[in-house]
Amino acid sequence: MSPVPLELRCGSHTLLLDRPLIMGVLNVTPDSFSDGGLWFQTGEAVAHALEMVEQGADILDVGGESTRPGAEHVSEEEELRRVLPVIEAVAARTQVPVSIDTRKASVARRAVETGASIVNDTSGEEADPEMASVAAHTGAAMIFMHSRGTPATMRSLTRYDDVVTDVSSVLAAAAERFLARGIARDSIVLDPGFGFAKTPRQNLELLDRLDEIVGLGYPVLAGTSRKSFIGAVLDLPETQRMEGTAATVAWAIARGAHIVRVHDVPEMARVARMSAAIAARGRTL
Secondary structure, X not given: OOOOOOEEEEOOEEEEOOOXXXXXXXXXXXXXXXXXXXXXXXXXXXHHHXXXXXXXXXXXXXXXXXXXXXXXXXXXXXXXXHHHHHHHHHHHHOOOOEEEEEOOHHHHHHHHHHOOOEEEEOOHHHOOHHHHHHHHHHOOEEEXXXXXXXXXXXXXXXXXXXXXXXXXXXXXXXHHHHHHOOOOHHHEEEEOOOOOXXXXXXXXXXXXXXXXXXXXXXXXXXXXXXXXXXHHHHOOOHHHOHHHHHHHHHHHHHOOOOEEEEOOHHHHHHHHHHHHHHHOOOOOO
């Protein structure tokens, strides 16, 4: 088992992994599962991004195509129209690295050219092989998320022998491919894909055993914010899942997560800080 890198290199940015990092979600879409339409206009999206930075976001994750189960496909042209003006404006106004959340290598390439420094590949086991080339050739960091199928089909693809073992195997193989393609080890992040081709019970098991994925030796991102498995446990809609999200964020950090992807930045930044202090037994005070 290799030790997890102490830094995450993403283009001209270097992020220290000495505490849990906060990735703020910025969905520039009309149909994302919990905030669709809120930040669809460029001006509103940029203002929200800068607000999240002030609230404690270490990374801003910009997405122009919803990946919620059942979401419809968005053309490359439309996705670019949504994300590029936001990425350009945000990258020019803050030193916080911007991530492009996409399933398309062509969109990732244009986003990095415009100012993004992290490629967040949400295509899972059907990953576009050119996505790794974008990161390798530009020096952008590469986040690989486990999933199966497409947003339209993922709910039918939840059979695993052992969900943690199977997901770990896919993530480990992806990391090896990225290394072979020339991506630096300290520019690779692995994401088990909470909510993507997993049942509520499988998501809970992944969360409970997240330390096994951390054991692969790469930084791990946990994206549990407002997810449907929280709703399944608490019987609450997306807008009332903050406390459930806080519990999952705290648990993920206790299990070794290095980055948490969240909608509610100020609240989850406080949860992350407290969780990290407990894990360190107060040594950072």
